[in-house]
Amino acid sequence: MKTIITLLVGLLFAFNVNAKPMFQPPDDVAAKGKITYCATIDNPPRAFADASGNFQGFEIDLGVEIGNRLGLEVKWEQMKFSGLIASLSGQICDAIVQELFIKPTRVEVIDMIPFGYSAQSIVVNARNYDSINGPADLSGLKVAVPNGTTIHNILIETNEALSSGGKTPIDIVILETTTDSFGQLQAGQVDAVGTTNTAAAYYVGKSNNKFKFAGSSFGKILDGIGLNKKRPVLNTAISAALNSIFVDGTYAKLLTKWNLEGASL
Numbered sequence: 001m002k003t004i005i006t007l008l009v010g011l012l013f014a015f016n017v018n019a020k021p022m023f024q025p026p027d028d029v030a031a032k033g034k035i036t037y038c039a040t041i042d043n044p045p046r047a048f049a050d051a052s053g054n055f056q057g058f059e060i061d062l063g064v065e066i067g068n069r070l071g072l073e074v075k076w077e078q079m080k081f082s083g084l085i086a087s088l089s090g091q092i093c094d095a096i097v098q099e100l101f102i103k104p105t106r107v108e109v110i111d112m113i114p115f116g117y118s119a120q121s122i123v124v125n126a127r128n129y130d131s132i133n134g135p136a137d138l139s140g141l142k143v144a145v146p147n148g149t150t151i152h153n154i155l156i157e158t159n160e161a162l163s164s165g166g167k168t169p170i171d172i173v174i175l176e177t178t179t180d181s182f183g184q185l186q187a188g189q190v191d192a193v194g195t196t197n198t199a200a201a202y203y204v205g206k207s208n209n210k211f212k213f214a215g216s217s218f219g220k221i222l223d224g225i226g227l228n229k230k231r232p233v234l235n236t237a238i239s240a241a242l243n244s245i246f247v248d249g250t251y252a253k254l255l256t257k258w259n260l261e262g263a264s265l
Helices: 001-010 027-032 058-069 081-087 151-165 178-186 197-206 231-248 250-257
Strands: 034-039 072-077 109-123 140-144 170-177 192-196 211-213 218-227
Touching: 001 151, 027 034, 034 058, 034 081, 058 072, 058 231, 058 250, 072 140, 081 218, 109 151, 109 178, 109 197, 140 151, 140 178, 151 192, 151 218, 151 250, 170 231, 178 192, 178 197, 197 211, 218 231, 231 250
Parallel strands: 034 072, 140 170, 140 192
Antiparallel strands: 109 192, 109 211, 109 218
């Protein structure tokens, strides 16, 4: 796995950031003067809407920085997680700038450029469930997850193992957003939330000690920007712009700004 990651990052850094044509978007995108991204924008501190409705977060800043280096304005199409890849394939957007895990099944459908790491976490009410150390310990509990996410699939697989072992499966509550999931936990409608470690850290930190992590994070995996395989010229330009962000130190500064140093490549 480490060899594959090294190769991916090596390929990313192979671009010559001083070669201006690498930053030139294709004519159709340049003519519009903007680049459109798909994202859920419901995953603080990576991407979220502030009290005024303005989009904020690490991935928002990263997407804007890429757009700037391509000489393009940035537009965001906010949507449910389950619609991201279909929207990219249908060219509703030009790229997915989102905590999107790089998986073999995904790279069969879309191209992906690595830009960080993620993992999974379980969050519970602080007064409960000191014995939870991983998904298998959620047997018989009601757990909220955003629809179609990796943690959702992990819990489905966990239920198969629990059932085959004669144990009570997890009651998986499928919701549309991370915000909905934590709202259910706050209201006592579920026993736990499964989500990414960065979103978990954000909500635990904001909870005034009402929420806590249950066990350690698990399932570390690369995140990638999603690209349409049928648009190689645009993909090359985005890759070059992202590479320049790595090389000149902007990437490290953005991670520090949003306290995401642990997600660094």
